[in-house]
Amino acid sequence: MIELMINDRRHAVDAEPDTPLLFVLRDTLGLSGTKYGCGIGQCGACTVLLDGQVTRSCQMPLESVGTQAVTTIEAIEQDPVGAKVVAAWVGIEVPQCGYCQSGQVMAATGLLKTTPKPTDDDIASAMTNLCRCGTYNAIAAAVRQAAA
Structure with missing residues (x-):
């Protein structure tokens, strides 16, 4: 289990450490406002804030999120x-x-x-x-x- 802080709520996620954050947001947690676009971090449809910094979630493995706070469009x-x-x-x-x-x-x-x-x-x-x-x-x- 990997613990994430998303939109000021803790979530325990059962996923591989190299799973892109985007897929956990959309497929595991049902936060579908963050979109899949290109899958290579170029288009920006998957943009979230990670401790306030603009981040392409399709290229962010869960293991790299750590204790950083994730903000998605649902809470902006x-x-x-x-x-x-x-x-x-x-x-x-x-x-x-x-x-x-x-x-x-x-x-x-x-x-x-x-x-x-x-x-x-x-x-x-x-x-x-x-x-x-x-x-x-x-x-x-x-x-x-x-x-x-």
Whole structure:
């Protein structure tokens, strides 16, 4: 059994130590807001916060999580910064298909937690998640609004 702290709750998980965190979140714990995209850490659909740091969960083995706190999209509005990001996302109507948006929100929250007043260059550097619908301008606008 591996103990994890996810969204401020302890979970004992029966899984191999090299199992990616993403699969435990989705398949074992039923937290399906974190999405599977590419499986190689490139697209960002699987983004979570690990002790507040943006992390691609498809590439994070359980054994590497240790005692770090995992925050998923299901709990992001409990964080004041996350709540601002979600409000901006909804206000600007960022999503089209919505598949990548949980990862986008997590990346934006991570950015604003470390850089509360990001420049356009900061936003471009941090928001590297892929969006097949091309909502990048709306994403950047929502990040700017959440930072205001």
